Amino acid sequence: MKSPVYFWNLRASLKAPYAERIRKLLTRTGFAEHIDGGELTAVKIHFGERGVTSHVQPLMVKPVLDYLAKAGARPFLTDASTLYVGQRGEAVSHAMQAAHHGYDPLLLGAPVIIADGLKGGNQKALPVKGKHMAEAFIAADIADADLLVSINHAKGHELAGYGGALKNIGMGSASKQGKMLQHVTTGPLVNLDKCVGCGACVSMCASQALSLAEALGENMKGQKKHILLDQARCIGCGACFLACKTGALEINWKTDVAAFLERMLEYAAAVLLTRPKPCLHINFVTNVTPDCDCMGFSDACICPDVGILASLDPVAIDQASVDLINQAEPLWPSHLPKGLKPGDDKFRALRPHLPEHLGLDYAETLGLGTRDYELVAL
Numbered sequence: 237m238k239s240p241v242y243f244w245n246l247r248a249s250l251k252a253p254y255a256e257r258i259r260k261l262l263t264r265t266g267f268a269e270h271i272d273g274g275e276l277t278a279v280k281i282h283f284g285e286r287g288v289t290s291h292v293q294p295l296m297v298k299p300v301l302d303y304l305a306k307a308g309a310r311p312f313l314t315d316a317s318t319l320y321v322g323q324r325g326e327a328v329s330h331a332m333q334a335a336h337h338g339y340d341p342l343l344l345g346a347p348v349i350i351a352d353g354l355k356g357g358n359q360k361a362l363p364v365k366g367k368h369m370a371e372a373f374i375a376a377d378i379a380d381a382d383l384l385v386s387i388n389h390a391k392g393h394e395l396a397g398y399g400g401a402l403k404n405i406g407m408g409s410a411s412k413q414g415k416m417l418q419h420v421t422t423g424p425l426v427n428l429d430k431c432v433g434c435g436a437c438v439s440m441c442a443s444q445a446l447s448l449a450e451a452l453g454e455n456m457k458g459q460k461k462h463i464l465l466d467q468a469r470c471i472g473c474g475a476c477f478l479a480c481k482t483g484a485l486e487i488n489w490k491t492d493v494a495a496f497l498e499r500m501l502e503y504a505a506a507v508l509l510t511r512p513k514p515c516l517h518i519n520f521v522t523n524v525t526p527d528c529d530c531m532g533f534s535d536a537c538i539c540p541d542v543g544i545l546a547s548l549d550p551v552a553i554d555q556a557s558v559d560l561i562n563q564a565e566p567l568w569p570s571h572l573p574k575g576l577k578p579g580d581d582k583f584r585a586l587r588p589h590l591p592e593h594l595g596l597d598y599a600e601t602l603g604l605g606t607r608d609y610e611l612v613a614l
């Protein structure tokens with residue numbers, strides 16, 4: 237059976253301005269019928285790294301929060317800490333970054349709560365039936381919320397290829413440990429120039445894969461010891477990343493992308509399939525940049541603004557968003573290859589190593605939804 241995906245093409249009028257269109261779009265999904273009253277509702281969003289301008293803007297989010305509150309829910313805006321060092325690596329900087337981008341509780345009527353605690357360690361293990369894992373480590377306040385709404389910026393992504401609802405939920409709801417377990421397959425890349433020989437990572441490694449070795453002479457910083465990784469013992473758990481403060485242990489971003497996508501989608505399954513009530517997903521197919529909102533800049537868009545989509549099916553809404561982006565006119569000076577036409581696959585043109593369906597076929601296999609959708613225009 238086809239899943240309905242409700243679509244507004246951004247045309248507005250004095251009688252039906254933005255907030256009214258959003259209200260109509262969300263009403264069509266039927267989500268409000270699942271609100272009894274008083275539910276603490278996690279609205280999972282990406283506040284945008286410092287320097288980004290293409291993230292979903294707070295004034296675009298306000299009518300969504302108003303709609304939820306009017307239906308009886310008690311929404312809060314949320315995200316979890318990132319793995320990399322930036323403005324969102326722990327809760328204090330993250331909340332300040334949200335404020336810097338205008339996510340003001342008094343303006344929006346909803347507070348910002350960073351869902352995995354002060355340093356990213358507040359997590360819950362949720363069960364999942366995947367081929368890579370049986371449990372996933374999810375930011376506790378997202379797991380604990382009575383209802384879940386995802387607000388997603390549909391765009392490209394440097395590793396996943398495309399980022400929409402499933403990426404926002406799968407990667408974005410994971411605790412730091414959960415994020416590491418999605419990224420890591422073969423353990424860390426070791427940058428000896430950055431290693432100060434402190435040994436902090438050694439005790440973190442339950443597999444005894446790390447040890448300190450005498451350096452052959454002093455390294456560039458004058459240290460006499462450096463870390464040694466026994467690749468054969470490493471199980472890729474990622475725990476050592478938390479210990480290293482110098483950046484000597486780096487994530488191998490060139491990991492097998494298909495397997496990475498599968499792990500990310502298994503995380504999305506852990507979040508969504510353990511919930512007693514349906515979740516609402518809202519995709520903003522606007523400011524469609526080639527990279528994600530973590531990058532610290534917003535590059536030229538790959539297509540014109542397409543619209544806003546809403547659905548209870550995260551697979552359907554992501555498939556519809558991908559299709560609409562691919563059907564749209566390509567835009568330059570984005571770094572899309574020259575000669576691309578409407579209908580060509582923009583995501584795989586940008587990153588040819590991506591699997592054909594960007595992992596959405598595996599999302600179907602996990603039971604997250606269907607790629608077979610019906611686009612219902614407002």
Ligand code: SF4
Nearest residue numbers: 441470471473474476
């Ligand atoms: S990834 Fe895990 S097993 Fe591998 S070196 Fe780091 S802590 Fe040890």
Ligand code: SF4
Nearest residue numbers: 431432434435437480
């Ligand atoms: S890799 Fe990092 S944590 Fe480990 S010894 Fe070197 S500097 Fe210390």
